[in-house]
Amino acid sequence: MQPQELFSLVFIVGMFAGVFIVFMGLRQRGQQLEMHHRERMAMIERGQIPLADPEVLHVRRVPNVGPSSRALSFGIIVVGLGLAIATIISVAAESPEIGIGVGGAIAILGAAFIVRSIMVRPDLQTPAATQAKPPSLPDDRL
Numbered sequence: 001m002q003p004q005e006l007f008s009l010v011f012i013v014g015m016f017a018g019v020f021i022v023f024m025g026l027r028q029r030g031q032q033l034e035m036h037h038r039e040r041m042a043m044i045e046r047g048q049i050p051l052a053d054p055e056v057l058h059v060r061r062v063p064n065v066g067p068s069s070r071a072l073s074f075g076i077i078v079v080g081l082g083l084a085i086a087t088i089i090s091v092a093a094e095s096p097e098i099g100i101g102v103g104g105a106i107a108i109l110g111a112a113f114i115v116r117s118i119m120v121r122p123d124l125q126t127p128a129a130t131q132a133k134p135p136s137l138p139d140d141r142l
Helices: 003-045 067-093 096-119
Strands: none
Touching (some): 003 067, 067 096
């Protein structure tokens, strides 16, 4: 078996393994949601009031969705795109130097976005947290 064939075989097996891992993760998440649903339905049938579970109801709050997190996400996507193009060109053209040159340049661009997201951090305080609290009312029960 030649090195190019071995590389292609490892690459294809790696792709299928990644898809399989994602599939199994989605399957497990679906089973968890189904179990939570059955539990809530059983509580309702017994006359109990189920508590609101934010994870089940998909109410997830991302506290820091600003320019830096967008740049990080975009940078990761561009690095992946660069590595994918490098692999495709290297295998298709049978010239790793050209693939690494083109894909590497795109990956470096993605790395620049990742570095930017690390270097530029938005202020962690939100405008709601900096507002003054309303004065408390006196307790008349004393």
